[in-house]
Amino acid sequence: MTLEPISARVEPTEDGYDVLDTTIWPTECQATVAQVLGVDASSVNVSVRRIGGSFGGKISRSHVVSSAAAVAAWKTHRPVKVSLDLKTHMTLVGGREPYYSKYKVGTDAEGKVLAIEEELTCDSGCVGNDVASGIGAAFMSSVYYCPNWLVRPMYAITNTASNTFTRAPGIVESLATMEVIMDHIAAVLGKDPLQVREINLADAGALRPGFTPVVRNVFKEDILPRLRVTADFDKRRAEVAVYNKANRWRKRGVALVPFCFNIGFDVTFRFGGLVNIYSHDGTVAITHGGVDMGQGINTKVSQIAAYILGVPLETVRVKATCTTSNANSSHQGATICSDILCLVSLVFRFVPHLRLVKRMYCVLMFGHFRLYY
Secondary structure (H helix, E strand, C coil): CCCCCCEEEEEEECCEEEEEECCCCHHHHHHHHHHHHCCCHHHEEEEECCCCCCCCCCCCCHHHHHHHHHHHHHHHCCCEEEECCHHHHHHHHCCCCCEEEEEEEEECCCCCEEEEEEEEEEEEECCCCCCCHHHHHHHCCCCECCCCEEEEEEEEECCCCCCCCCCCCCHHHHHHHHHHHHHHHHHHHCCCHHHHHHHCECCCCCCECCECCCCCCHHHHHHHHHHHHHCCHHHHHHHHHHHHHHCCCCCCCCCCCCCCCCCCCCCCCCEEEEEEECCCCCCEEEEECCCCCCCCHHHHHHHHHHHHHCCCHHHEEECCEECCCCCCCCCCCCCCHHHHHHHHHHHHHHCCCHHHCCEEEEEEECCEEEEEC
């Protein structure tokens, strides 16, 4: 659930339609409205100032509302606004997909994993348009190494409301599956669960499905040794064992469970940035392809731009995101949009004679900078 329900306003103009939408994917909103109305994408201008939260619920679901408003505006030739009440909003958006996991695991006598066969199935509801089991399969290795994988991401269609992307879609469930596997191995072999986890931790250079080889296992090298000391884990585990032995009906437990969320600048994520430096007074206006939903992305971009340009922060303004000035930007998933746009701001310093530049257009695409100025 988001604090702000989905809403959209569509106004016919002399050259198409202006759309105000509560979405974190303006480019897809533009494409959807254009497809529904049968017009060119260039005639649809989508603008987003800020939204009241998302967590995935406004990646694809907001397009249903903006398209409905667009059809009404096309039919009446008048501005149309559609705003959902909370009940309708939650019915439309759906929620996190339930998951069902089946696995087979092969290990040696010490519990070191040799092979994993896994079926990761999600319940997508009545239509499978936001299926996340494939994402989960890519993240399943977590901090561990296994030389042989066979992971089948699947989805089921059920007679329920369609579900959608939520925070870390499919990833939480796949990581939880991996931890269940570790506990299952420990139970079958009669070994300590943490010891089983330790012998399966990936070393630097280890291959993993869905991602590049491990550069450095931070959990193995830093977090686990430090946490065992700072949390007195071994001492507390011994105390738990003594307590459980002395109490038949009341039990205690303590566990140390790692989660690994891989963040990377994937080629599917791209965001543009447009910077204008006005000759009248030297003030700066910036538009970028991201959407501020409370994470402070506009503040971060303003601060970095002011620092690089050497101007007071109050002279920098961040304008609304717009598909005209920030075309083809991606949705804000995977917790990387702020970092990418801050990199777009940082690239200013590499442009020679920057203070003489009146207009610069930076596009970050496929991990490389392309500058037009």
